[in-house]
Amino acid sequence: MGMLSLPGFLSCGKKKDFSLSNEKNAHASDSDENSERGNWSNKGDYLLSMVGYAVGLGNVWRFPYLTYQNGGGAFLIPYTLMLALAGLPLFFMECSLGQFASLGPISIWRILPLFQGVGVTMVIISTFVAIYYNVIIAYALYYLFASFQKVLPWSECFSWADEFCSKTRLVSSCNATLDGEIIHANYSFITSNNLTCMNGTINYKPVQFPSEQYWNKVALQRSSGLNETGNIVWYLALCLLLSWIIVGAVLFKGIKSSGKVVYFTALFPYVILLILLVRGATLEGALDGIEYYIGRQSNITKLMEAEVWKDAATQIFYSLSVAWGGLVALSSYNKFHNNCYSDAILVCVTNCVTSIFAGFAIFSILGHMAYVSERPVSEVVDSGFDLAFVAYPEALSRLPVSPLWSFLFFFMLLLLGLDSQFATIETLTTTIQDIYPQMMKKLRIPITLGVCILLFFLGLICVTQAGIYWVNLIDHFCAGWGILIAAVLEIIGIIYIYGGNRFIEDVEMMIGKKSCLFWLWWRVCWFFVTPVLLMAILVWSLVTFSPPSYGSVLYPAWGTAVGWCMIIFCVIWIPIIAILKIVKAEGNLCQRIVRCCRPAANWGPYLECNRGERYNHVVDPKKEKEHEIPTVSAFVY
Numbered sequence: 001m002g003m004l005s006l007p008g009f010l011s012c013g014k015k016k017d018f019s020l021s022n023e024k025n026a027h028a029s030d031s032d033e034n035s036e037r038g039n040w041s042n043k044g045d046y047l048l049s050m051v052g053y054a055v056g057l058g059n060v061w062r063f064p065y066l067t068y069q070n071g072g073g074a075f076l077i078p079y080t081l082m083l084a085l086a087g088l089p090l091f092f093m094e095c096s097l098g099q100f101a102s103l104g105p106i107s108i109w110r111i112l113p114l115f116q117g118v119g120v121t122m123v124i125i126s127t128f129v130a131i132y133y134n135v136i137i138a139y140a141l142y143y144l145f146a147s148f149q150k151v152l153p154w155s156e157c158f159s160w161a162d163e164f165c166s167k168t169r170l171v172s173s174c175n176a177t178l179d180g181e182i183i184h185a186n187y188s189f190i191t192s193n194n195l196t197c198m199n200g201t202i203n204y205k206p207v208q209f210p211s212e213q214y215w216n217k218v219a220l221q222r223s224s225g226l227n228e229t230g231n232i233v234w235y236l237a238l239c240l241l242l243s244w245i246i247v248g249a250v251l252f253k254g255i256k257s258s259g260k261v262v263y264f265t266a267l268f269p270y271v272i273l274l275i276l277l278v279r280g281a282t283l284e285g286a287l288d289g290i291e292y293y294i295g296r297q298s299n300i301t302k303l304m305e306a307e308v309w310k311d312a313a314t315q316i317f318y319s320l321s322v323a324w325g326g327l328v329a330l331s332s333y334n335k336f337h338n339n340c341y342s343d344a345i346l347v348c349v350t351n352c353v354t355s356i357f358a359g360f361a362i363f364s365i366l367g368h369m370a371y372v373s374e375r376p377v378s379e380v381v382d383s384g385f386d387l388a389f390v391a392y393p394e395a396l397s398r399l400p401v402s403p404l405w406s407f408l409f410f411f412m413l414l415l416l417g418l419d420s421q422f423a424t425i426e427t428l429t430t431t432i433q434d435i436y437p438q439m440m441k442k443l444r445i446p447i448t449l450g451v452c453i454l455l456f457f458l459g460l461i462c463v464t465q466a467g468i469y470w471v472n473l474i475d476h477f478c479a480g481w482g483i484l485i486a487a488v489l490e491i492i493g494i495i496y497i498y499g500g501n502r503f504i505e506d507v508e509m510m511i512g513k514k515s516c517l518f519w520l521w522w523r524v525c526w527f528f529v530t531p532v533l534l535m536a537i538l539v540w541s542l543v544t545f546s547p548p549s550y551g552s553v554l555y556p557a558w559g560t561a562v563g564w565c566m567i568i569f570c571v572i573w574i575p576i577i578a579i580l581k582i583v584k585a586e587g588n589l590c591q592r593i594v595r596c597c598r599p600a601a602n603w604g605p606y607l608e609c610n611r612g613e614r615y616n617h618v619v620d621p622k623k624e625k626e627h628e629i630p631t632v633s634a635f636v637y
Contacts, residue, residue, distance in 0.1 A: 033335045034606060036437070037102055038255065040333050045259030047343060052266035052419025053326050054351040057136065058319050060416065061387045064293060064359035066311050068381065071302030072295020076356070078303065078312035083352055086533045087316040089525040090487060092344040093494065094322060096507045098331030099340050102606035105325030105427060107434035108332075110603040113581050114596040115493040117574035121486045122325035123431050124570045128478040129324070130424045131455055132471045134247070135462040137417040138239035139389060140410050142219060145239075147406040154214035155397035161217075166207040168373060175201035211394035212386075219389070223465040226473070226559045230465025237463045241456060247421055248452040252445050254429065255333050258422050265415045265422075270354075272412040273361045279405065280364030289367020292377040293359050306540075313537050318479070319351060323487035326423045329430040336610040341511050362392065369395035385468070388413060425451065469550055469559070476548040477563035482570040484538040488531065489574065495526045497597050509605070509612060 032039040040046040067075045097108055106119035146153055157165035171187040174197035182198070190197060216222045223230045250261045280286050302308050321327060331340065363381075369391070370377040380391055396405045429448055433440040440447060462470045494503055504519055548555045548563060555563075578596070585592035604615035611618055 034102055034333075037433075037606065038333060039335055040255055041259055043338070045255065045262065046330065046334060046338075047347065048262040048266040049255070049259060049330055049419075049423060050327070050343070050347045051350050052262050053330065053423035054319065054321050054347055055266070055269075055354050056319070056321075056416055056420040057388070057413065058315075059351070059355045060358045060362065060413070061384055063315060063319070063355035064362050065381065065384075065387065066315055067359055068293050068295070068363070070305075070308040070311055071299040072293065074295070074300050074302055075308065075312065078309045079316065079352070082309070082313045082316040082533075083348060085525060085529050086313055087320045087322065088344065088348050089522060089530045090317075090322040090491065091320050091327065091348055092341065092522070093491070093503075093526070094327040095331040095340045095344050096503075096510070097494070098328035099334040099336065099338060100506050100510060100605060101603065102332050102334075102336075103328075104332055104430035104434045105328045106431050108328055110600040112493045112498050112597065113600055114578050114593070115489060115497075115574070116581070117577035118486050118489045118493065119325065120573040120577060121482060121570050122323060123428065124573070125478050125482045125486070126325050126424050126427050127455070128474055128566065128570070130421065130428070131459045132462055132474045133417065133421055133424065134243050134455070135236075135240060135459055135467065135471055137243040137414060137421060138236055138463065139219070140413040140417060141239040141243055142236060143389065143393065144407065144410040144414060146219075147403050147410060149403060152393075152397045152402050152406055153218070154211040154393055155402065157210050157213070161210060161213050164206060164208050165210055165213050166205075167210060169375065170205040170207055171197070171202055172205040173203045174198065209390065209394045211397065212390045215385075215389045215393075220468050221465045222468055225553050226466055226469045226555055228466055229461075232460060232464050233467070236467070237460060240459055240463055243418075243421075244452045244456045246418065247425055248449050250418075250422055251425055251429065251448050254444065254448075255330075255426065258426065262419060262422070265419045269412045269415050272408050273358055275408060276405070276412075277357075277361040277364060279399070280361060280368065283365065283368035283371075283399075285368040285371025286364040287367065288370060289363040289365070289377055290360060292367065292381070293363035310537065310540050313533060314541075316352075317487070317534075317537070318483070319355065320348060321420070321423075323483045323490060324424070324427070325431075326427045329427040330423055332430065336605060336607065337510055339511055340507075362387070365395045365399075366391060369398060372398050469553070469555070472550045473548055473555065473559060473563050474566065477567045478570060480567075481538065481541060482567050484534060484541065485571050485574075488534045488538060491526065491531050491534065495531075498599065500526055505614070509610070509614070 031041075040049075067073075067079075070078075097111070098104075101108055101110065103110070104119075105122045106116065109116035109119045156167070173184060173186050174190060175182055175184050176190050176195040176197055177183075178193070178195060184201075185195075187197075189195075219236075221230070221233050250258050280289075334340065363377075366380055367377055370380045373380065380395070381387070392409060393406060396402055396409060399405050425448075428451055429440070429444075432447060432451075433444075461467065462474075464470075494500070500523065504522075508514060547560050581596045582589070582592045585595045587595065602618060604618035605611050608618075
């Protein structure tokens, strides 16, 4: 009663709409704190979207492989340390940045205009990843549809198979005793003369599982190499189109629609993992697989090898999706005083626990496969595509009611992939919204669909007969050094140029004042440990670089050159935009560099009511163009 307020304003960020226009941002609703950009409908939408983004295919097909390869349970020691020293500090930093300024991965660099190219690099890399990641989802869709048969098409060596196809190992020759002498003979001779092979002398024919030949000959119609592009595999193209239709349909209203879908896509994979674990644990040989995964007695001596620590660091770094731009984009729709600290810890721990849990589900069934095929577990375990589309389908085909288990597994892969893809495309549309907010308010649906259509056509090269080579090439280069370079520059720019203490004060504006003891760990990580670890991983990756290959197929020189061109295209924007910023700034060279290393005039909390005394000078976003440092027109704040 009697309280005066500015006309049109009800509360922080909420405005009465006195215009006659029916335009409305699909991200925003009447209950949002930020009525212009919109907010998550509730915290559950945000947390599940973050979990879905972080928990992806790598948790299922890469982490278990690394664990058994690097000492079993002992690998959890460097893995946990790397989570605390590298993964969590970067994750918390990016979540805090996005929430503080309510901006996407490019516009967030109002904090340090000289480094705006880092944001551009993140968005371009996310674009490349979105292209090939949806192709992997298309593979999962194809196998999902193929599971709707009474007999799985890869369960036996059918008409598409060659003479090397076999479900069991075939003996080619061995040593035996004949008339008191040891001879080496073909197995047909041994059996025809009722002889017995001597232990340790058996040679086996080179054979392939039916699932391996089905993957190469039927699903992919794989060519001999990158030089042989071949035709577009039409059913994979249709699956790719369907996967993009699903992504576009879920994101047509932005976070308001995707935030509801993730309640199913982020949670149901855990139900399927639990079902697979329970089923796997009841199978003969399951214990052998579990022991191979975590080790009957973990090999602690492995911790003395540098390669183990490098594997732990890279797995944490990539599985948490830091430096891709997605964490900043998703967090930018949080309310200002959301506790991003507890959110970061919860999501990171959930991601790591999921990886460990998935390992038990995967290896229990692979142990059974080794048992029935009379092979050691090491011969049926693979990583990446071979695990997801060869080894595990082969294991599932040997179970009773195999189509059901196959359907559940590939449905899980589909959901895991879609969650990550939703967030990746949301990163791109958030970037467009920050650059052209009025256009996105009017044309969100056409723009979202346009992005999906464009990326679909760009991905068609990945569903040709040489498509798997392109998928592997993009993954090898773009999802590697570009991300590491962006992460190193991100933490250096925020902590050493913008100022680590200043950044901590920004975070405290959101989550409240904290003690010096609270910030001790974060200071140690941000100022020293995390940058050093990231630099070490980057240098190690460059020193140990090996040309890309897919299995035994080596890439031609021009293929490797294309890979280098892709990574150069991703990172070249960092120096280009930095130079343009400096050139267009005022003063001598030193003054220009100093200007570009200071936050832009419009840096700070998006809403005026959240700025307080520290940011009461911030220019209103609607007037920002009058004050911003000139830049490339395509990336105007």
